[in-house]
Amino acid sequence: MVTALAAVCMAACCAPEAAVELKLHYDREARIWVEALPIGNGRLGAMVYGGVQHEELQLNEETVWGGSPHNNVKPYNGAGLDSIRQLLFAGQNAQAQELCGRYISAQPANGMPYQTVGSLHLDFPFGEEVTNYYRELDLNRAVTTTRFTVGGITYEREAFVSFEDDLVIMRLTASEPGALTFDARYTTPYTEGITRAVEGDILRLDGKADDHEGVEGKVRFTALTKLLPEGGTMTAVADTLLRIEGADRVTLYISMGTNFVNYKDVSGDGYAQAKAALEQLPTRYDRALKAHTDRYRTLFDRVKLDLGSNAQAAKPTDVRVKEFASAFDPQLATLYFQFGRYLLISSSQPGGQAANLQGIWNYQRRAPWDGKYTSNINLEMNYWPAEVTALGECHEPLIRLTKEVAETGREAAAMYGARGWTLHHNTDIWRSTGAVDGPSYGIWPTCNAWLCQDLWDKYLITGSQEYLREIYPLMKEAATFYFDMLVTDPATGYRVVSPSFSPENRPSVAGKRSFSVVFGTTMDNQLVSDLMHNTAFAARAVGEEQPFIDSLELMAASLPPMQVGRHGQLQEWLEDWDSPEDHHRHISHLWGLFPGRQITLHTPRLMAAARQTLEHRGDPSTGWSMGWKVCCWARLLDGNRAYKLITDQLKPAIGERGEGGGTYPNLFDAHPPFQIDGNFGCTAGIAEMFVQSHSGAVHLLPALPDVWREGCIEGIRCRGGYIVEKMCWQEGKLTSVTIRSTLGGVLRLRTATELTGKGLTGKGLTEATAPSEHPLLKLQPVLEPKISPEAPAPILSLPAYKEYDLKTRAGKSYTLRAL
């Protein structure tokens, strides 16, 4: 009977060829940057405004950063470090913090800014009479379209950044011949070192990124725009403008290049790079468009989500965002989820730079927080959806960034008298690893462990032995850092990271928040524990000597355990300093819940404490904080609360600077201002609501909210090398799932619905009795938590579930249905 239900579901919600419309669309042009639509191919980015009289393509190239090769690490001062540690153990944190400023805080600079190139403008002699205005970004094709009618003629512009030809391409057409007349010119916010020229049919702009905080700016960039009119005339006006008159169609090709070669080398030739792409122009526009879309779709099409649709979907996207909290609009959640995947594909491609605070889209010389890499949450969050939503290739720039900071980070480790490598809460294109932003924000030397967790998660999902050998040396060296860095807390005997802090919070001690520098924070303990266990696992797999493996495990066992404090909360610090009134945006001590895997349904006391912490922190916050909370509530198996956080995140952010986090009209996340991390965090969180695989099993529909009563999802990647090829549910209950095994092994499934694998060959589906032994699904060891005697009794009701085992063969798919 349920089999019949499953069949209905497949027909109704996910007919294979009924490609779900995935469009952001508007009935007016963009007036501000956060209304413009982002396109990109990883290296090149543009924001398309769709203006009638005045079109603007704001342009970015991923290597236009201020400054030049350098590191910002202080030299080692052993006596200074000893004093800091002694002061911390003596409870004199404020004094210790001051010394951190003297001996550890970065010099000479706090990190370099990611900068814009400028804009290409097209000025049209249209009057005010415009009808039928429409503009869209089609996520299924990665193309923007602008269409409108003036004087009875319909004009259309299509734009994309080609993954195939490495060019920004815009095609302008009109419903009547000879109707296209406009001027093309650049603007750029730089005031010095800029030259503009017209070279035949090419508009040229050369410039240089800024000097910053005493570091000379050495990145030079060139933008070239080739205009190809069909019909009409094209003339140069002065040295800076190309005028097209009476053309039938015009195609623009924008190419950009810089002299950046790698983080140590700026000896390239930006002009030559830009010119080379223009010399191999596609011969036909339609073919170029198809080649672009085909390449894009090899990534984008891997995951499909259908939560159903209704009349809301016909409304302009900005209106839907305004109404999301009051009008049920499941398709907007789908669109937002897929927009996150679109943004990752468009801002992070193999061989290029990792997506920064704004991905690649930035119109300023000094973007907020310099648009760089903030590595105490934001950088990692950008990559949370990468593996689970099947964009493993897009992960490569972060993996390479990690390899590079493992080189420059040796200097940062040396600052603590330690071997190995580390970095603090920021880095940039030069891979600086110092402790920036002064002692109250910058003393956080544990980022290496977080980046290693990111590396490790890819291994758990892919199981690739080749990749394991590639990352093992990075993990081993990061672990070695802690052999030298950890010190023994004389009061408790625990091995602790000192000095450090819990990003970016400060405790309220005796009614005052007077310091942030401490030792032994919960986040650090979770991070180091995670690194030790994963490195031990990896060490075994590569045949490392047993004594080294033993020392990793001993180290993990010597760390402070997680603690439940007097308010029933998970303690953020080693001491019970937390305040229920603390609504700080960072929830660093919940790292072990997400993205870590230490707080799971196998540690219910910690689940309850994490829940209490989230209640204290509250829901509304900055955009990325809400994205993180979606992930956390999903991991707490509370789909309704995760959905509530999605509603908070999808509320409109007002104006460009806005108040409170939310979503801009173009679906960019608002910190405010725009920060792309929240888009990625929420995308990852939505994936976690449907499938999780961090806690000893592939858990199907772990956090489905009541409102998404039926739907289907395809293509989610799980640890253990399993792919949920297709899963459907009805009436809030799983109806059928097809899982592909890429590595074989015994698949452990967890679900609230009883399943049958009727018809499966071999032993089929069996009910599980003991914890899974699958090496990639296995639980991570967790120390027994310490509970405050004042802590109230925990409140946590976990949903009932069943666990099954299914013996799988690599390369085979298995379909299971509700009983």
Ligand code: FUC
């Ligand atoms: C961290 C956060 C801020 C902001 C910045 C880029 O410092 O605490 O909220 O996201 O990064």
